[in-house]
Amino acid sequence: EAGVTQFPSHSVIEKGQTVTLRCDPISGHDNLYWYRRVMGKEIKFLLHFVKESKQDESGMPNNRFLAERTGGTYSTLKVQPAELEDSGVYFCASSPRDRLPVGYTFGSGTRLTVV
């Protein structure tokens, strides 16, 4: 089966610009997560979708971040306007709904650099 796909793999943008990250989970996985790793820090939870619904968005840093998962398939994470501290690697992961407990399947991440 195809894995979790993230696009783009790298993005360099200027402060104040907008960037949209995309994640395609494994087909049939209801659970989709966004995590972020800032350099030198641990991977931190951003939010969790179950199908198209936001189950938990307690990790979203502020209202400059907007995540969507229309139709319960792929998800986008938009940062607008981007700030320097938003730089990091953004990981998406998915897991099936009923086969618990299982680990996530992660994508390779999007490395975002805000200059």
Add this chain to the structure above:
Amino acid sequence: GQNIDQPTEMTATEGAIVQINCTYQTSGFNGLFWYQQHAGEAPTFLSYNVLDGLEEKGRFSSFLSRSKGYSYLLLKELQMKDSASYLCAVRSERGYQKVTFGIGTKLQVIP
């Protein structure tokens, strides 16, 4: 709050055994994961413990003591390809699906 501690770096010799420790203090506990992450790649699932004791899977084993808030990952017969970061992650009862990650232990295997 949630706190997960693990050593940041370790070095071990090819063919040897290495133990990577993880201690945690979390608001609840509903399972502990270990992930392996090679540089520039996605973290990949290694193991899951929810009950006390040792889970063995080939060259890798993971141990959990809930009363001590402690886990370790044991890697036997180390190979050069085992050089990677090893991430400890805990799922707390609150936020059923969400896991909290440690910073990861970067393991270097030397000849």
